[in-house]
Amino acid sequence: MSDSSPVHNINVASQEVLITPEKLKAALPLSDAGRSVVTSSREAIWDILDGRDQRLFIVVGPCSIHDPLAAMDYARRLKALAEELSDTLYIVMRVYFEKPRTTVGWKGLINDPHMDDSFKIEEGLHIGRRLLLEILELGLPTSTEALDPISPQYLQDLITWSAIGARTAESQTHREMASGLSSPVGFKNGTDGNLDVATNALKSAARPHRFLGINRQGQVSVFTTRGNRYGHVVLRGGSNGPNYDSVNIKLCEDALSAAGCPSNIMVDCSHANSNKQPELQPLVVEDVVNQIKEGNRSIVGLMLESNINAGSQAISGLPDTLKYGVSVTDACISWEETARCLRDAADKLKDVLPGRRSPDEARKAG
Ligand SMILES: O=C[C@H](O)[C@H](O)COP(=O)(O)O
Numbered sequence: 001m002s003d004s005s006p007v008h009n010i011n012v013a014s015q016e017v018l019i020t021p022e023k024l025k026a027a028l029p030l031s032d033a034g035r036s037v038v039t040s041s042r043e044a045i046w047d048i049l050d051g052r053d054q055r056l057f058i059v060v061g062p063c064s065i066h067d068p069l070a071a072m073d074y075a076r077r078l079k080a081l082a083e084e085l086s087d088t089l090y091i092v093m094r095v096y097f098e099k100p101r102t103t104v105g106w107k108g109l110i111n112d113p114h115m116d117d118s119f120k121i122e123e124g125l126h127i128g129r130r131l132l133l134e135i136l137e138l139g140l141p142t143s144t145e146a147l148d149p150i151s152p153q154y155l156q157d158l159i160t161w162s163a164i165g166a167r168t169a170e171s172q173t174h175r176e177m178a179s180g181l182s183s184p185v186g187f188k189n190g191t192d193g194n195l196d197v198a199t200n201a202l203k204s205a206a207r208p209h210r211f212l213g214i215n216r217q218g219q220v221s222v223f224t225t226r227g228n229r230y231g232h233v234v235l236r237g238g239s240n241g242p243n244y245d246s247v248n249i250k251l252c253e254d255a256l257s258a259a260g261c262p263s264n265i266m267v268d269c270s271h272a273n274s275n276k277q278p279e280l281q282p283l284v285v286e287d288v289v290n291q292i293k294e295g296n297r298s299i300v301g302l303m304l305e306s307n308i309n310a311g312s313q314a315i316s317g318l319p320d321t322l323k324y325g326v327s328v329t330d331a332c333i334s335w336e337e338t339a340r341c342l343r344d345a346a347d348k349l350k351d352v353l354p355g356r357r358s359p360d361e362a363r364k365a366g
């Protein structure tokens with residue numbers, strides 16, 4: 001007697017073929033001007049990580065993007081600030097489209113661009129790519145969290161700096177993906193504060209890997225990567241509390257040295273480092289800036305969650321009932337507070353960090 005019960009895709013409700021990366025890129029191509037922003041900004045961060053450029057790099061912007069018009073409004077403000085502070089700070093905009101959730105919730109603009117559970121992922125990819133292109137046209141570099149292992153084929157050519165988040169830094173899939181990313185990558189410590197997760201990720205992503213992915217034509221392919229040597233740790237605090245103070249920074253420096261990794265640390269001023277209370281982020285910036293003033297040189301970057309208006313709002317009802325420029329995920333500091341806080345940091349650091357070295361000075365400094 002034969003049993004014909006289904007044994008495959010039992011829990012899959014439906015499947016839909018998506019546009020290929022090649023077609024999306026052909027519809028929304030990167031201009032020469034945009035390409036030059038991506039290449040020069042990646043170089044600037046490589047130089048910072050290699051110690052050739054002494055500026056502090058700053059990843060700042062909304063916790064998540066849900067309204068492209070508000071994102072462009074934010075980007076224009078940030079571009080002007082980035083130029084003003086460029087002697088001391090190298091500023092990159094947070095343009096986060098994919099949100100890792102602790103349990104469930106809105107997973108970001110690519111997954112559900114209309115925020116109504118319609119999950120128009122192909123539209124989300126178009127909106128996301130168009131927005132990144134527009135930001136690059138302003139001359140402002142972009143950063144994002146690399147969460148889905150397939151989406152980099154659609155968007156990573158537009159990204160200057162990537163994060164692997166606290167919930168995925170221990171995942172082999174994400175370490176493999178990071179080993180092939182063209183951008184520098186920050187690995188967060190675990191949500192419980194565990195730092196080994198991040199240092200192990202650095203060691204893994206720096207090595208070549210072979211794994212499955214999709215190519216430009218959307219065919220399932222075996223990828224062989226070279227390894228990404230521009231990985232670094234991002235301290236974001238954990239369930240035990242913050243980890244940006246000088247004692248934790250020293251512990252992190254020791255862990256990096258034991259792991260044979262360069263002493264490059266970014267501090268995420270948000271998340272568990274501010275107990276998710278956005279008004280504490282400027283205090284974290286102040287503390288870190290003081291550590292640098294007192295001689296610390298392992299802190300190379302800062303992350304801030306900031307929006308046009310402070311706070312957060314719940315997603316309920318239609319997107320056009322939402323308040324303008326207010327986060328729909330973690331609460332953020334306002335634009336005014338962001339500008340004040342970054343101007344203050346730049347002012348305190350301008351005589352401490354020598355800024356970008358000319359090729360001649362860099363050669364002399366070794
Ligand atoms: O940065 C954003 C959030 O902290 C992250 O996506 C987790 O959010 P959740 O705990 O609200 O799901």
Ligand SMILES: C=C(OP(=O)(O)O)C(=O)O
Pocket residue numbers: 063096100145164165166167188236268271
């Ligand atoms: C989700 C984020 O951070 P973490 O992975 O540190 O929770 C984020 O920066 O949006």
